[in-house]
Amino acid sequence: GFIRQVLGWREFVHHVHLATDGFRTMPTAKVPVAKKPGDGGYSRWAGKAWPDKWNRQDPDGGAKPSFLGANNPLPQAYWGEESGLNCLDQIVSQVWQEGYGHHITRLMVLANLATLLEISPRELTDWFWVAYGDAYDWVVEPNVLGMGTYAVGDLMTTKPYTSGAAYINKMGDFCQSCLFDPKKNCPITNLYWSFLNRHRESLQNNPRLRMIMATLRKRNRSLRQYDQKVFQRLSKTLKDGAQITPENLPKK
Template sequence: MRCLRLVLGDQLTRNVASLQDYEDGDVVVMAEVAGETTYVKHHKQKIVFVLSAMRHFAEELRAEGIAVDYIRLDDAGNTGSITGELQRAVARHQAERVIVTSPGEWRLLADLKAFDPGVPVEIREDDRFLASTACFAAWAAERKVLRMEFFYREMRRETDFLMEGDAPAGGQWNFDHDNRKRLPKAQALPPRFGFAPDQLTRDVMALVRARFADHFGDLDSFEWAVTRKDALRSLDDFLRDALPNFGKYQDAMASGEPFVFHAVISPYLNAGLLTAREVCIAAEREYIEKRAPLNAVEGFIRQILGWREYVRGVYWLKMPDYAETNALNATRPLPWLYWSGETDMHCMAEAIGQTKRTAYSHHIQRLMVTGNFALLAGIAPKEIAEWYLVVYADAFEWVELPNVQGMSQFADGGLLASKPYASSGAYIDRMSDFCPSCVYDVKLKSGPKACPFNFLYWAFLIRNAATLRGNQRMAMPYRTLAGWDEGRKAAVIAEADAFLDGLDV
């Protein structure tokens, strides 16, 4: 019985579910299609990364003796959709059944569920994750609030990572209090190397330049790994050079330093070049062998075993309605500065500028700079969510959407986060070197030279008082606001409105 086995661009793992029982005579189908490159206008580097990684993976499968039917984006007759190419492949190979691994995005799963090629289609659970969607749903069903910390503890017990019998290593579950240090001026940063594009990648780059010239981002600086071998090399370098200091400086930001001590392996995890389990095993080994401290290893593992698995669970539990949430009724259009990076706010210019150059910024830049500004400005969640999906090489909807709707924009009303991650300029000043070189003064609360984050923060609290005043974690700023008269509040709102209205939308 001839079987077609579909492998998608974020499933580049040799033992992905759809390939686990491959037999001679089966055919692996991989397709580059217009629909997946343009449903949002992805960063040029993201398109190159995914397409080049797909082409390299196809070559690796062929070298193993596996039959691969690979459809390129510019092949004649390409229908532009995954289901269209799968239908053509069924006819081309006279297949009797199709096996696919469940996609990572709701829209594509819906397409595959509705797909009827005239032969049976088996959709398998994506077992590369450490928590199945069914297991997460069972965990969530027993709780009124879905806090990541409690899920993370269950995952530690389930997997035995960083456990000493029934207790967490070091006697506590997380070491956040040790992981909030500003980067010292004299602190040396680990060397970072990229990977020079080979001929196959250069061919993809030429295709992207010609076909996606109007997409966001620079392409000349492309240096992502596009093979498992090089992704493993990136992981090894992080473990050796950066992990020991990752913990204490994971929230730190610095001008001209997009990576600091971060691993920068999220694109490889999300595309399948690395797996969550092997990364956690490798990081834990650094602690066991005393090459990295517990606070660093725990903080890193928590991002993968805790947060990454958790947001995937929330995504599949709450979609498709989750994408429509807007608890704070934010409606402002996304300002043009998110695309241009042209702004006098040095922190925003840094975060967006490096995103254009590298298709990457680390989690604090995403949450407390670009995300914080969008939250304070009242930008419509759909618009900022699409921006995040566009601009990052690691952005796939299952991981991007909950991070934006829940963690960054509080659009889900507190399902993920116990409070909005809203901050004045003081947080950015504390965790970065951005403010001294900014034209705005972070110490000023109002006036033309005041840091916009300062008056936007108070205006945000005033506007959303009816929704947020009862939140216990917001009690302190609302006690401060209680001492303001109406005139002072109105002045702050007016200053915030004037600034936002002056942005070039």
């Protein structure tokens, strides 16, 4: 049953990728296409062009859907700069050592955090393509654009795959050796609430988000403002290639 399920999922993903020409032709929306393959932010981080040993002759750089309008550059933390977020730093380090990571870490931390930070889904997809040894377009594009970042809306998933620190704490042991406390001051939880708040108009009628949107409505105004401040502080800190610490979080 498990094997059939895995094969069935791969068959479905392959079919969606083929039927949409890698999300270039979508049933409901016109999708922009990158003129040439991206480097996942490598040249911005390294200060030099990506060494394209394979001399790729791709006709274009792939579809650039972004259902929620995310378009920020991928932080240098994905290239190995310490971010101060232990979950992210440990997973990125493992990826650069082994060229591989478990499906859950790809979704739960790498794609989740990129979605919460409003990172360009295409740039994240290009990063996965560069970083992972098992990256093929027909696997990476559905997993990242379709599932991980909600870039194609509800074409493949019924809601964004996003979470705060509670879920990361439950699913792994990263929080045990982090400077932040997942139950008290983890900025990923503030990112989660600020994400829901910014996109409440697009998400509020989603039946699978009914309960969490009701909880968001009960979150008072000053807490929501604080969530947004954390989002802005963390976005800038990571964009600068610096580390976030409990001391340099905004004051409540």
